[in-house]
Amino acid sequence: MPRRSRTRKKPSAILGSPFLTRVDLWPDRIQSGVHPFTLPLLSPDFELTFSTPVTFLVGENGSGKSTLLEALAWALGFGAQGGNRDTSYVEGADGHVLGSALHLYWRQKVTDGFFLRAETFFNFASYLEEVNSTFLAYGGKSLHRQSHGEAFLSLFKHRFEDGVYLLDEPEAALSPQRQLVFLRILQQLTASKIAQFVIATHSPMLLTFPGATILTLEDGAIRSVSYQETEHYRLTRDFLNAPDRFYQHLFATDDPVN
Secondary structure: OOOOOOOOOOOOOOOOOOOEEEEEEOHHHOOOOOOOOOOOOOOOOOEEEOOOOEEEEEOOOOOOHHHHHHHHHHHHOOOOOOEOOOOOOOOOOOOHHHHOOEEEEEOOOOOOEEEEEHHHHHHHHHHHHHHOOOOHHHOOOOHHHOOHHHHHHHHHHHHOOOEEEEEEOHHHHOOHHHHHHHHHHHHHHHHHOOEEEEEEOOOOOHHHOOOOEEEEEEOOEEEEEOHHHOHHHHHHHHHHHOHHHHHHHHOOOOOOOO
C-alpha cells in the first residue's frame, strides 16, 4: 500500500531520540511464570531507554532481542510478521503477551514506521504481490523479482521515511558490501528525516554506526557499551587475526558443540 507523502519538517538538530524515549512494564500486566516473562531480561524493574535516533540491541542467541522487538512491534500496531499498521496478512499477533505489558514513553507520538523480521520477509513480499500492482513505495519492482539482499535495500531506500523502524537482523540478507550501503542509507534517513531505529543485530559492521547507542543484553541486565566492547566485535577481530588458533581448539576437542 503506497505511503502518503509526509510534510513534517525535520528540525535543524535532534537531541536524543525523536519519538520513543523509554519502555518499561506495567506491573499489573506481568504474568509471572508465563513465557516470555520467564526471560531474565524481563525482571519487574525492566527498563529500556532510547537516547539517540539509532539504538542497537546486541546479545547472545536467546537473550531476548527478537522477543522484545516483536512485542514492541505489537505495541506500535505493526504487522505481526513484519510490516506497518496497514499490514494484515497474518491472523493473530505475535508478541501480544509481552506487547500488552509494555509501557511506552514518547517525546512525540507517531504511528508511521515499519517492522522488519528477516526470517518472515518472504511472507511480507508475498503479501505485497497480492495487494500491490505497482510497488511504487518499494522502488517500482516486485520484491520477489529481486535477490533477498536487493529486496531489503529496496525496502530501506524507498519505503522508509519519517517514523519508528524496528529491524530484526537486517544484515541477514546483506553481504559486507551491502551492509556498508545500508549504513549510508541509515545515515541519510537520520540526517534528512525524523526517523528512529531500534535494531537487533549480530553484525560488528553495523555496530560502528556513528552516534548510535549500543545496548547489550547479558545475564538479564541491560547496559550501554561501545562497539569495541561488544563480544561481536572482539570475537570477530580475534578470529580474523588468527583463525588457526581458534581451529586448534574447535577441532581438537571432543566436547559437544554449544
